[in-house]
Amino acid sequence: MEYIEIFLVIFSLLFLFCYFFHKKDGLPTNWPVIGMLPAVSKNYHRIHDYAVEVLEKSQLTFLGKGPWFTNMKFLFTVDPANVHHILSKNFGNYPRGSKFKEISEFLIEKVWEKIESRLIPFLDHASEQQFEIDLQDLFERFSFDTISTVVMDYDPESLSIDLPNLPFLKAVRDFEEVIVYRHAVPTCVWKFQRWLDIGQEKKHREAWKIIDDFIYGCISKKREEMSKNSKSKACKVGNEVGADLMTIYMDEVRKSAEIGSNGEKFLRDTILAFFFAGRGTVGVGLVWFFYLLSENPHVLSKIKEELDAMTTQMQYHHTDDDIMWNRYKILSTNFQDLKDKLIYLHATICEALRLYPPVAFNTKVPIEPDTLPSGHKVDSSMQIIFSTYAMGRMKSLWGEDCCEFKPERWMLETDKIRYVPSHKFLAFSSGPRTCLGKNMSLTVMKAATIAIISRYHIEPVQAHPVVPETSMVLHMKQGFKVKVAAY
Numbered sequence: 001m002e003y004i005e006i007f008l009v010i011f012s013l014l015f016l017f018c019y020f021f022h023k024k025d026g027l028p029t030n031w032p033v034i035g036m037l038p039a040v041s042k043n044y045h046r047i048h049d050y051a052v053e054v055l056e057k058s059q060l061t062f063l064g065k066g067p068w069f070t071n072m073k074f075l076f077t078v079d080p081a082n083v084h085h086i087l088s089k090n091f092g093n094y095p096r097g098s099k100f101k102e103i104s105e106f107l108i109e110k111v112w113e114k115i116e117s118r119l120i121p122f123l124d125h126a127s128e129q130q131f132e133i134d135l136q137d138l139f140e141r142f143s144f145d146t147i148s149t150v151v152m153d154y155d156p157e158s159l160s161i162d163l164p165n166l167p168f169l170k171a172v173r174d175f176e177e178v179i180v181y182r183h184a185v186p187t188c189v190w191k192f193q194r195w196l197d198i199g200q201e202k203k204h205r206e207a208w209k210i211i212d213d214f215i216y217g218c219i220s221k222k223r224e225e226m227s228k229n230s231k232s233k234a235c236k237v238g239n240e241v242g243a244d245l246m247t248i249y250m251d252e253v254r255k256s257a258e259i260g261s262n263g264e265k266f267l268r269d270t271i272l273a274f275f276f277a278g279r280g281t282v283g284v285g286l287v288w289f290f291y292l293l294s295e296n297p298h299v300l301s302k303i304k305e306e307l308d309a310m311t312t313q314m315q316y317h318h319t320d321d322d323i324m325w326n327r328y329k330i331l332s333t334n335f336q337d338l339k340d341k342l343i344y345l346h347a348t349i350c351e352a353l354r355l356y357p358p359v360a361f362n363t364k365v366p367i368e369p370d371t372l373p374s375g376h377k378v379d380s381s382m383q384i385i386f387s388t389y390a391m392g393r394m395k396s397l398w399g400e401d402c403c404e405f406k407p408e409r410w411m412l413e414t415d416k417i418r419y420v421p422s423h424k425f426l427a428f429s430s431g432p433r434t435c436l437g438k439n440m441s442l443t444v445m446k447a448a449t450i451a452i453i454s455r456y457h458i459e460p461v462q463a464h465p466v467v468p469e470t471s472m473v474l475h476m477k478q479g480f481k482v483k484v485a486a487y
């Protein structure tokens with residue numbers, strides 16, 4: 001038999017095999033040898049929405065398998081009972097202890113400073129010159145500068161009029177891209193690439209060096225500053241207005257015998273963890289929020305109504321200059337007012353984070369074998385994946401209108417916020433590992449929203465569909481192009 005005939009026979013057999021064994025229920029088929037690779041490859045470009053379809057059809061939990069040689073097993077779940085079990089009840093079995101302090105509200109003044117000194121001048125300029133801007137890029141730069149200032153007391157000024165291309169910003173983007181790549185390919189593949197120092201792994205090494213040098217540079221600069229003037233504002237810690245996280249943690253390292261000689265590395269790791277956790281997430285949260293507002297002008301009007309009512313009702317006697325902008329400023333730097341009084345704005349942000357959670361999925365690996373409330377057995381050979389994106393879009397959890405943007409679902413009739421347990425609204429995770437920047441993020445998002453909607457009209461100029469990228473942080477695939485006009 002000629003080779004071509006042998007090939008045709010094998011091909012026909014494979015075709016018949018695929019035809020008879022292909023599952024007709026819309027769930028991915030687990031093929032011999034290649035596992036679920038075909039279904040995943042076919043839907044990779046729309047992986048988040050594919051997760052919604054699969055999990056809706058499989059009663060909220062689905063067991064996925066990679067090619068046999070990788071021995072990859074994944075349990076995808078959006079079942080609130082499983083989430084509660086893993087992240088709270090049996091937390092010890094799904095490790096990584098928290099060594100962080102919650103970011104405190106006193107840092108909000110630094111946030112407003114960034115709004116006034118960076119965001120507003122840029123938007124004024126864009127409005128005067130009438131040029132198109134990518135709101136995603138703008139918010140990424142805004143949150144990059146804000147988080148750097150809050151965490152390291154350093155403003156990289158990435159949000160300047162000329163939108164500079166900073167090596168550190170690029171290194172951070174490269175680094176995040178490689179992390180996603182490592183999740184997507186078998187461990188042996190990326191480890192081999194690392195050994196050869198090629199491709200994504202070479203990029204990772206180079207990016208890591210830039211980030212490492214930068215963070216250590218900031219630490220030693222801060223040390224110098226502190227030793228030069230030990231009584232300066234920067235050295236006062238605790239609830240002192242103006243202290244950044246690095247200063248607070250340096251004080252912790254100085255006091256703690258346990259950290260000892262690892263102090264420098266502890267500081268680097270802690271600063272990095274905050275930095276990575278906060279940098280992309282806030283920007284992405286804001287861009288989806290503004291996209292949803294542009295699609296739902298009635299919601300924007302209601303936020304403005306609430307804001308107007310607040311600023312006119314509240315008596316800010318302690319300001320001499322009672323112009324509107326100062327009222328917004330006072331409101332936006334009052335942590336308690338932002339938290340308790342702007343109920344509709346709060347509901348709107350929660351609703352946006354439900355539909356477009358900045359951290360689209362999260363993974364855990366059990367230490368010991370365990371049985372989840374859904375009956376699924378898990379062990380240490382298995383990765384458990386929570387799709388936060390899919391969880392916000394399950395009909396069984398949020399009702400038939402789950403894909404609609406309805407801030408009212410977060411409100412009680414008494415105009416109070418409806419309590420939703422964190423194992424159902426997973427945007428900030430749940431249990432002892434809940435996001436430590438949650439309150440800060442909500443505050444930053446509210447302050448930025450107040451500043452923007454009170455001054456500008458935003459007009460989308462999208463010529464393409466707005467869709468999420470296949471990545472852990474839910475970026476928009478092609479950004480969000482808009483024009484701004486000052487009122």
Ligand code: HEM
Pocket residue numbers: 097098099100103147151273274275277278279281282285357358359362426427428429432433434435436437438440441
């Ligand atoms: C809208 C914005 C944000 C969202 C949606 C978000 C979401 C999350 C999620 C899902 C986790 C859990 C990750 C895991 O289990 O591995 C997390 C952890 C964390 N987040 Fe955020 N985050 C946001 C903003 C921030 C900000 C601004 C900061 C601080 C600058 C921050 C600091 C942290 C830290 C330190 C952790 C790790 C907590 C621990 O390990 O105990 N986050 N965040």
